[in-house]
Amino acid sequence: MDRRHLLIAPLLPLILRREALANTTEREGLMNEPTQRIVDTNGIRLNIAEQGKGPLVLLCHGFPESWYSWRHQLGALAAAGFHAVAPDMRGYGKSDRPEAIDQYTLFHLVGDMVGLLDALEAPTAVIVGHDWGATVAWQAALLRPDRFRAVIGLSVPFRPRGKAPPTSVMPRTADAQFYQLYFQEPGVAEAELERDPQATVRNMLYGASGDAVRGGGASAGASIGMVPRGGGFLRGTPAPAALPAWLSEGDVDFYSAEFRRTGFRGALNWYRNIDRNWELLAPFAGAPVTVPALYVAGDRDMVVAFPGMDQLLANLKHFVPALRNTLMLPGCGHWTQQERPGEVNAAMIDFIRSLPT
Secondary structure (H helix, E strand, O other), rough: OOOOHHOOOOOOOHHHHHHHHHHHHHOOOOOOOEEEEEEEEEEEEEEEEEOOOOOEEEEOOOOOHHHHHHHHHHHHHHHHOOOOEEEEEEEEEOOOOOHHHHHHOHHHHHHHHHHHHHHHOOOOOEEEOOOOOHHHHHHHHHHHOOOOEEEEEEEOOOOOOOOOOOOHHHEEEEEEHHHHHHOOOOOOHHHHOOOOHHHHHHHHHOOHHHHHHHHOOOOOHOOOEEEEEOOOOOOOOOOOOOOOOOOHHHHHHHHHHHHHHHHOOOHHOHHHHHHHHHHHHHHHHHOOOOEEEEEEEEEOOOOHOOOOHHHHHHHHHHOOOOOOEEEEEEEOOOOHHHHHHHHHHHHHHHHOOOOOO
16 A cells, blocks of 8 residues: 555645744744753653643654654644643653662653643643653543543554564564664664764664655665664764755754663663563553544654564554544654654644544
8 A cells, every 4th residue: 555545634735734844933932942950750750841831732742752853843832722832752851860770661651741731730631742752642531531631643653452462573684673663672772863963963863754755666675773783873874964954953952952861771672672661551451542533744754664563553543543634744754843843733733622622
């Protein structure tokens, strides 16, 4: 199936609305920059960036990012009449980074978000997530539909619990292994990624974007996300001197400064709980996500090219019966809301406004 065929709602109205939303954001939202503060939640302290007043919209970032990944959404949501909150997730930025690996399970991460709602005195929220943050968002909607009244997943769709521990079925050959397997051994990926945080961030943001040049051929699909044994995760064509329009040198500087200060251990510990998450979620095997949902991704996102993803996306409504729409953005890569803020903001705001009050 051509992933472009997954485009259900016409993109043209969203594109046309982008300019109107941008003007509104500049006029009403960006007049006030996001403010940051530390909040106690679930036994740890999370740094949050927030903007606006109204119903709560909680924005969960992925790897290797921070609240800053939502810099284009905070003002737009505020201008649309919402209280937009983007935390540095557990292990990232100015938030706490517990030392023990087992403190990064999905139950801890969802618990952080529930505790954040309590700290903000919000009975419910729409939860939005990208990459790993999307996994947190989907699971939050699954586990606590009483607190999360709707969910928006960017890049990563809801994945039902499989029959075997996830790492046991990840691709591996004599010459290479899936990158999530490479991340399992503490200290190995840290050494590589922390060698030069500026280059790490720059090359990862460009390399997974829709602007990156990727190899083709019959073996291209099978090699997606694979790390050579004895080699490293950061390979391929480095980012060009002139970055794509959606990514500035200032953006790279912000992310790299954060990881230069914190290191990558907290972020990588999320991956080291993949099998533990599978074990803990056994009671919820087969349970659907029942709240209203929206899924948005780029058709050049490597996540949607992972093995089996085409079948999952084609059958997503079976696992998320209240899925309102699947929106595939042509030419967009992995960093959905950063590469295409206009279309993503319009889709998010339209979806949230359509929910029952």
